[in-house]
């Protein structure tokens with residue numbers, strides 16, 4: 001049975017986040033930023049060093065709130081959003097996400113984001129592993145250069161110092177790891193629609209995707 005879920009998978013900085021937020025708002029669906037969960041996991045693992053404890057900490061200490069700037073993550077009452085968005089956390093998340101125990105520990109937590117309201121799920125293996133029964137699956141691609149440029153602007157806007165050649169190298173090596181790992185590699189689901197956004201604006205990707213949601217969800 002198909003579920004009211006749109007999965008949006010693809011490499012980092014391909015525009016999945018913006019597309020997901022816009023679609024969730026437009027359709028009034030819940031949203032799952034699974035990359036953020038992997039970042040939370042990596043951050044907590046660097047504190048605890050124990051996988052079972054990290055799973056418990058996510059369930060008991062982590063909460064989300066959202067405002068105009070996007071999703072905020074609280075560990076108890078501390079806002080840890082900025083720490084989660086650094087390239088250091090991204091690197092740890094990439095390493096720790098290759099472990100089966102990490103992926104298993106996050107499976108139910110991710111699936112719990114689904115409710116009758118519908119869900120936009122953003123990640124790497126949303127269409128292949130976490131929500132294979134999703135009604136609409138999108139795989140968003142963009143060249144490494146285009147993605148590095150987007151990430152550069154994003155980090156600069158947050159006041160973080162970045163160097164473009166380092167950023168391209170980081171993105172390429174992280175992609176290679178994500179695409180070639182044995183467990184849940186970054187690959188399009190067989191029934192996904194692949195969009196290359198290298199030469200498309202967010203608005204163009206959004207209006208193309210809205211045509212697909214119209215067909216699948218009549219919305």
Ligand code: DC
Pocket residue numbers: 012013034035036038039090093094095097098122123124125126174178
């Ligand atoms: O999308 P992001 O950059 O916030 O993701 C951080 C890391 O988490 C990324 O290197 C790959 C990993 N990840 C994953 O393995 N599976 C997902 N569904 C989402 C992210």
